[in-house]
Amino acid sequence: MKMNDDAVFRALADASRRQLLDRLHGKNGQTLGELCQGLDMTRQAVAKHLSILEEANLVSWKRQGREKLHFINPVPINEIAERWIGKFERPRLRALSELKRKLEGENHD
Amino acid sequence: MTDAAGTTFVYVTFIRTTPEQLWAALTNPDFMKKFWFGMHHETDWKAGSSWRLVFPDGRVADTGEIAEIDPPRRLVLKWRNEFRPELKSEGYSRCTVELEPLAGAVKLTITHVMDRAESKFIEAVSGGWPRILSNLKSLLETGSIAVSS
Numbered sequence: 001m002k003m004n005d006d007a008v009f010r011a012l013a014d015a016s017r018r019q020l021l022d023r024l025h026g027k028n029g030q031t032l033g034e035l036c037q038g039l040d041m042t043r044q045a046v047a048k049h050l051s052i053l054e055e056a057n058l059v060s061w062k063r064q065g066r067e068k069l070h071f072i073n074p075v076p077i078n079e080i081a082e083r084w085i086g087k088f089e090r091p092r093l094r095a096l097s098e099l100k101r102k103l104e105g106e107n108h109d
Numbered sequence: 110m111t112d113a114a115g116t117t118f119v120y121v122t123f124i125r126t127t128p129e130q131l132w133a134a135l136t137n138p139d140f141m142k143k144f145w146f147g148m149h150h151e152t153d154w155k156a157g158s159s160w161r162l163v164f165p166d167g168r169v170a171d172t173g174e175i176a177e178i179d180p181p182r183r184l185v186l187k188w189r190n191e192f193r194p195e196l197k198s199e200g201y202s203r204c205t206v207e208l209e210p211l212a213g214a215v216k217l218t219i220t221h222v223m224d225r226a227e228s229k230f231i232e233a234v235s236g237g238w239p240r241i242l243s244n245l246k247s248l249l250e251t252g253s254i255a256v257s258s
Contacts (some may be wrong), residue, residue: 029117060119062220071119078239079122079246 004056008076011056014040017049021058024072031067114189116228118235120219122242126249128208131215135206144244146237154178158184170190173201183207188221196230199223217242252253 011017023035036046051069053059060073085093124131126246134140138149145166152158156178162171169191177185184206190196209216217237223231 057121057123060121060218062119071117073119073121075120075122075239075242079243082240082243082247101139 005076005080007056008058008080009059014049014052016045017053020046020049020053024059024070025076028071029062029069031055031069035070115222115224116202116226116231117220118238119221120235120238120242122246123211123214123215124217124246125248128210128215128251131208131217134179134245135184144248145241152186154180160188176203181208190230191235193233196233199225199228199230202228202230202234211231217245 019039019040020035024030027034032043032047032050035050036043039046041049050059054061057076059071061082062071118158126134134144136150136154138151141149142165149163150160151163152160152175154175156175158175160175161169162175164170171188172191173187173189175184176187177183186204186206187205189201190199193202202221205218205222206221207216207218207220209218219242221231221234221238
């Protein structure tokens, strides 16, 4: 079932798949070919990772002409976060993660 | 998508409900306030009619038009920001809401497009949608919302 939290955690428990999500976060709406560029993975491996991300509903896609464009879908991650993050904690956590980002720079995985 | 063709996001959630109930939740002003941070739509839900998104205090957040409407399957809104000049100057975006029944659930897809690269408007609304969709899912499946702020 696509609403399964287990599928989301399994999909995220892999550095290559997180890298693909980072790339879509950087530039949304990419084809498989674009996503493969500059990666140390075969096209088949990227396609397999994308299907696992799609199954977990972390990646959505749209057809545009002959191309299949992939989009990051953050909704399941938000659902997991809302489950444990209360409304009163949110501003404090946001301030903390902004501080962490400033101190460490934008690149973190 | 951030190339010459424009800026797009596609958000998807699966909600254990019926298309009819989900459609009612999306278009009923009182119900909508429960999951959209107190805001509501003002429109008569007819193709070609004007549409406004209104803050709890009555200020108008966004305006536009019902471009297409096909209950309980599809809604397309022309959508422009009204309260931040740098976003308003980008003009109209296009928001497509699609409901697709699956076994025991409805696949809800929100596609929001602005015909310009690096749209600030799309960046602004893309942060709000996941929280709105989580609240909506939670409200329809359990009767209470996840976040109210």
